[in-house]
Amino acid sequence: xxxxxxxxxxxxxxxxxDGSGYIxxxxxxxxxxxxxxxxxxxxxxxxxxxxxxxLQENAPDYLAVVFDRPREETFRRDIYxxxxxxxxxxxxxxxxxxxxxxxxxAALRIPALEANGFEADDVIATLAxxxxxxxxxxxxxxxxxxxxxxVGEGISLLDTMKDRRSGPREVxxxxxxPPEQVADVLGLAGDTSDNIPGVPGIGEKTAAELxxxxxxxxxxxxxxxxxxxxxxxxxxxxxAEQARLSKRLATVRYxxxxxxxxxxxxxxxxxxxxxxxxxxxxxxxALEIAFTPPPPGVVxxxxxxxxRDSGPGGYGVILRHGEMEKELxxxxxxxTSQRMELLAxxxxxxxxxxxxxxxxxxxxxxxxxxxxxxxxGWIRNDRLEIPGALANQDLWRQLAALSxxxxxxxxxxxxxxxxxxxxxxxxxxxxxxxEGIRAAAAIQTEEAExxxxxxxVPPPSVDxxxxxxxxxxxxxxxxxxxxxxx
Numbered sequence: 055x056x057x058x059x060x061x062x063x064x065x066x067x068x069x070x071x072d073g074s075g076y077i078x079x080x081x082x083x084x085x086x087x088x089x090x091x092x093x094x095x096x097x098x099x100x101x102x103x104x105x106x107x108x109l110q111e112n113a114p115d116y117l118a119v120v121f122d123r124p125r126e127e128t129f130r131r132d133i134y135x136x137x138x139x140x141x142x143x144x145x146x147x148x149x150x151x152x153x154x155x156x157x158x159x160a161a162l163r164i165p166a167l168e169a170n171g172f173e174a175d176d177v178i179a180t181l182a183x184x185x186x187x188x189x190x191x192x193x194x195x196x197x198x199x200x201x202x203x204x205v206g207e208g209i210s211l212l213d214t215m216k217d218r219r220s221g222p223r224e225v226x227x228x229x230x231x232p233p234e235q236v237a238d239v240l241g242l243a244g245d246t247s248d249n250i251p252g253v254p255g256i257g258e259k260t261a262a263e264l265x266x267x268x269x270x271x272x273x274x275x276x277x278x279x280x281x282x283x284x285x286x287x288x289x290x291x292x293x294a295e296q297a298r299l300s301k302r303l304a305t306v307r308y309x310x311x312x313x314x315x316x317x318x319x320x321x322x323x324x325x326x327x328x329x330x331x332x333x334x335x336x337x338x339x340a341l342e343i344a345f346t347p348p349p350p351g352v353v354x355x356x357x358x359x360x361x362r363d364s365g366p367g368g369y370g371v372i373l374r375h376g377e378m379e380k381e382l383x384x385x386x387x388x389x390t391s392q393r394m395e396l397l398a399x400x401x402x403x404x405x406x407x408x409x410x411x412x413x414x415x416x417x418x419x420x421x422x423x424x425x426x427x428x429x430x431g432w433i434r435n436d437r438l439e440i441p442g443a444l445a446n447q448d449l450w451r452q453l454a455a456l457s458x459x460x461x462x463x464x465x466x467x468x469x470x471x472x473x474x475x476x477x478x479x480x481x482x483x484x485x486x487x488x489e490g491i492r493a494a495a496a497i498q499t500e501e502a503e504x505x506x507x508x509x510x511v512p513p514p515s516v517d518x519x520x521x522x523x524x525x526x527x528x529x530x531x532x533x534x535x536x537x538x539x540x
Contacts, residue, residue, distance in 0.1 A: 065189060065190070065191050066115045066116065066189075066190050066191065067112075067114050067115050067116070067190070067191045067192075067193065068114065068115070068116040068117070068118075068181075068182075068185050068190045068191070068192045068193070068316070068319065069108070069112065069114035069116070069117045069118075069192075069193045069194075069195055069212075070117075070118055070120055070178045070181055070182060070192065070193070070194050070195065071105075071108070071117070071118070071119045071120065071194075071195040071196075072120060072174055072175075072178065072194070072195060072196035072197075072198060072201070073119040073120055073121040073122075073155075073166065073174065074121055074122045074174055075196050075197055075198055076101055076104055076105070076119075076195075077097055077101055077148070077152070077155060078148075079100070079104070079197070079215060080096065080097045080098075080099070080100025080101040080103075080104060081096060081097040081100065081145070081147075081148050081151075083100055084096040084097075084099060084100040087099055089336065089337050090337065093150065094147040094148075094150060094151060095151065095154075095336050095337070095338075096147075096151075097147075097148050097151040097152075097155065098151045098154045098155055098158065098336060098338075099336070099338060099341075101155050101158070102155075102158050102338065102341060103341070103474075104214060105119075105158075105162075105164075106341070106344050106345075106474060107214065107478075108195060108214060110344070110379075110474075110478060111478070111481075112193070112212075114193070114321065115320065115321060116185075116190070116316060116319040116320050116321065117164055117165075117319060117321055118164070118165045118166075118167050118181070118314070118319045119159055119164055119165070119166050119167070120166075120167045120168065120174040120177045120178050120181075121166060121167070121168045121174055122168070122173050122174045123168055123169070123170060123171070123172065123173065125137065125138045125141075125173075127170065127171065128171060128172060128173055129171050129172065130173070130303050133299070133302070133303070134299060134303055136249055137248065137249055137250070137303060138248050138249055139249055140246075140249045141249075154332075154336065157332055158329075158332065160325075160328075161324060161325050161328040161329035161332055162324045162325075162329060163322040163323070163324060163325060164322075165314070165318060165319055167181075167312065167314065169310045169311070169312045172307060172310050175198070175200060175201055175306045176306055176307040176308075176310050177310050177312060178194055178196075178201065178204070178306075179201070179204045179306040179307065179308050179310075180307065180308050180309065180310040180312060181312070181314070182194060182204055182209045183204070183209070183308050185316060186206070186207065186208035186209050187208075188316070189208070190208065190316070191208055192208055192209045192210070193209075193210055193211070193212050193219075194209065194210070194211050194212070195211075195212050195213075195214060196211060196212075196213065197213045197215060197216070199228065199229075200236075200240070200245070200248075200304065200306070201306070202220060202224075202225045202228060202229065202233055202236050203225075203233050203234070203236035203237050203304075203305070203306060204233065204306060205220060205221060205222055205224075205225050205233040206222065206233055206234075211224075229258070229262055230259070230262030230263070230266065231262050231265050231266060235265050235270065236304075237271075237301050237304045237305040237306075238261075238265045238270050238271040238274075238301060239258060239261045239262050239265055240252070240261075240300065240301065240304035241261075241271045241297050241298070241300040241301025241302075241304055242256050242260075242261035242264060242265070242271055242274065242297055242300075242301075243256055243257055243258040243260075243261040244300055245300075245304060248303070248304075250300045250303045250304055251293075251296055251299075251300055252296070252297065252300045253289050253290060253293045253296065253297050253300075254289050254293060255285060255286060255289045256286065256289065256290075260286075264281065268280075271297060271298070271301050272298075274290065275290060275294050275297065275298075278290040278291060278294075323377070324345055326345065326346065329345055330342055330345070330346065333345075340473065340474070341474065343473070343474060343475065344474035344475065347374065347376055347377055348374050348375065348376070348413070350376075351411055352375075352410075352411050352412070352413060353373060353374070353375045353406065353410045353411065353412045353413070354372075354373070354374040354375075354412075354413050354415065354475075355371065355372075355373055355374075355399070355402040355403070355412055355413065355414045355415065356371065356372040356374075356415045356416075356475040356476060356478070356479050357369065357370070357371045357372075357395070357398035357399045357401075357402050357414065357415070357416050357421075357479055358370050358395070358398055358416065358417060358418075358469075358476060358479035358480045358482070358483050359391060359392075359393070359394025359395035359396070359397060359398045359418070359483055360391070360394060360480065360483035360484045360486075360487050361386070361389050361390060361391040361393070361394040361487065362390075362391060365388065365389075366385065366386065366387055366388070366389070366487055366490055366491050366494070367385070367386045367389035367390070367391065367393070367394040367483075367487055368383065368384065368385050368386075368394065368482075368483040368484060368485070368486030368487030368488075368489075368490060369382075369383060369384055369386075369394050369395075369397050369398035369401060369482075369483050369486065370382070370383045370398065370478070370479035370480065370481065370482025370483035370484075370485075370486065371383070371398055371399075371401055371402040371405075371479065371482070372475050372478060372479055372482075373402060373405060373406075374475075375410075380405065381482060382401055382402065382405060382482075383482040383483065383485065383486040384397075384401060384486055385486045385487055385489065385490025385491075385493075386490075387490065387494055392418075392420050392445075392446060393446055393449060394483070395416065395418035395420060395421045396420075396421055396446060396449040396450070396453060397449060398416070398479070398483070399414055399416065399421055399425075399453060400449060400452050400453060400456060402414070403453070403456040403457070403459075403460065403462075404456065406459075406460065409459060409460055409461075410460050410461070411460070411461045412460045412461065412462045412463070413462075413463050413465060414462060414463070414464050414465065415465050415466075415467050415475065415476070416464070416465075416466065416467070417466065417467050417468060417469030417473075417476050418466075418469075419466055421464070422464045422465065422466040423466075424450065424453075425453060425457065425462075425464045426463075426464040429450070429453075429454060432444060432450070433454070438450060438451050438454060
């Protein structure tokens with residue numbers, strides 16, 4: 055069994071979030087969400103939830119959300135009026151929600167940045183290069199491929215929707231060229247999403263091949279006589295200036311005159327009264343839990359297990375005390391889903407050094423009802439002690455012993471229903487299980503190669519299939535769950 059905790063920050067970390075990209079993903083990713091009065095809230099809800107996940111899972115030291123100015127007000131529109139002219143106007147349902155997103159950020163005390171005449175990409179590139187040069191680890195949160203050109207020493211991209219981080223290797227895999235040549239490829243191939251024309255007849259793959267061969271867009275144009283295919287050579291000749299213009303449009307700027315001290319981007323404690331009032335106005339009461347610390351003197355313990363019968367399993371735990379928060383996760387190569395639920399709570403309680411008032415939250419009725427209703431009867435009837443009298447007897451014993459050290463209450467939350475901490479624990483558990491499966495498979499491969507000549511008995515295989523979502527069962531009050539669950 056392996057247990058992991060969130061790593062310590064080795065260097066300060068700045069996260070720059072592409073605000074417009076996040077908003078559109080939220081707007082189109084969640085539909086038909088509105089207040090009782092009919093005001094659409096899907097974009098605000100999705101944006102807030104994605105932002106919450108980013109804060110919880112990455113804990114940046116510094117953070118800013120960067121927004122685009124209206125495209126009519128950017129220098130690119132001045133030099134090429136059709137730039138982004140193919141894009142639709144902001145949907146009315148989304149426009150109504152934009153002020154609320156700004157209010158959410160203000161209540162969270164997260165800076166919202168923009169610069170006259172420039173796009174969000176330019177602001178992000180300027181701040182990223184400036185602070186990476188100061189030794190800050192910069193992560194740009196975006197799904198926009200255009201920003202791959204800024205990846206480099208101290209700067210990476212994070213696509214939270216795909217849980218994918220991109221460094222120089224990933225840029226090379228995506229474009230076929232290193233980050234510093236991405237704009238050359240886009241200059242030749244164009245970009246239909248931004249209405250950048252490029253050179254007719256040259257796609258991204260061909261553009262990458264040409265840039266690799268000749269070193270740059272200018273190199274391609276200079277040595278176009280060596281390019282294969284008369285039609286392609288003629289197109290490079292006829293559209294040379296259009297290619298140069300396209301590269302200029304695709305190239306991000308690093309000279310945005312935006313003087314924002316790093317100290318202004320430091321994470322701050324939210325304005326809770328303002329934030330809670332806004333969440334209630336938007337009817338997002340469930341999100342209050344995520345932003346509101348536990349009552350004084352109380353430790354909140356959220357736990358979840360993920361597994362299948364007699365297969366690999368993972369668990370995830372979140373401990374909250376005041377403003378402090380801790381994550382735990384681990385893997386078992388062979389375990390049932392019920393055992394992983396119990397093990398998650400055990401690992402969380404084991405992490406408490408002193409006697410505490412603890413509120414344990416879980417989506418497992420097996421765990422919650424076992425500890426709050428059934429345990430006293432098991433103790434009276436010696437079912438914790440008589441061998442074989444109780445399924446998972448070893449874990450129930452551990453839970454009973456750990457609980458006696460603290461003042462514990464057990465509370466059930468409905469699983470996979472938008473509860474922010476339950477969903478986080480579920481992700482931690484599944485991630486731990488997946489990592490454990492990969493590690494076990496790697497060990498098996500290594501052992502098989504080492505012992506191949508000895509013809510050893512192969513170890514039990516580890517099924518790498520994705521773990522299914524387990525829907526918990528509900529029980530009548532008189533049941534103890536043993537026959538149905540075990």
